[in-house]
Amino acid sequence: MLSYVRVAVDSKPEALLQLMLREWQMERPKLLLTVHGGSENFILPPKVNQAFSKGLITAAISTGAWIFTDGINTGVSKYVGEAVKLFGGHDLRKRNTIGITSWGMIDNNLDLIGRDVSTKSVSFLLA
Numbered sequence: 728m729l730s731y732v733r734v735a736v737d738s739k740p741e742a743l744l745q746l747m748l749r750e751w752q753m754e755r756p757k758l759l760l761t762v763h764g765g766s767e768n769f770i771l772p773p774k775v776n777q778a779f780s781k782g783l784i785t786a787a788i789s790t791g792a793w794i795f796t797d798g799i800n801t802g803v804s805k806y807v808g809e810a811v812k813l814f815g816g817h818d819l820r821k822r823n824t825i826g827i828t829s830w831g832m833i834d835n836n837l838d839l840i841g842r843d844v845s846t847k848s849v850s851f852l853l854a
Contacts, residue, residue, distance in 0.1 A: 733839070758791065760793070780806070780814055804826070
């Protein structure tokens with residue numbers, strides 16, 4: 728299940744954290760791993776890709792970390808997504824990987840406007 732939230736620039740971080748902990752039932756992280764890079768695609772050699780993927784997921788699982796990316800399916804973030812898909816298991820994919828991107832970068836973003844904002848819904852729009 729994929730959850731999302733749209734927030735205003737002046738949203739309080741505490742409100743977003745409470746949403747993630749209470750409504751989405753994420754466990755409080757012991758560590759935050761942020762992976763950022765250019766949006767340009769590049770090719771990692773297979774051995775480097777496997778070492779990166781296994782290392783990232785091992786670090787996240789062993790530390791109880793949340794992984795933050797720019798939420799774009801290009802560049803280094805694409806490799807993070809592939810790592811989570813291949814090695815992360817269901818719980819990590821659902822609960823510990825968070826993509827943060829601007830509203831304009833989301834395909835078909837207009838389809839998300841006006842969705843149910845109740846706590847029983849899969850999706851949340853706060854702004």
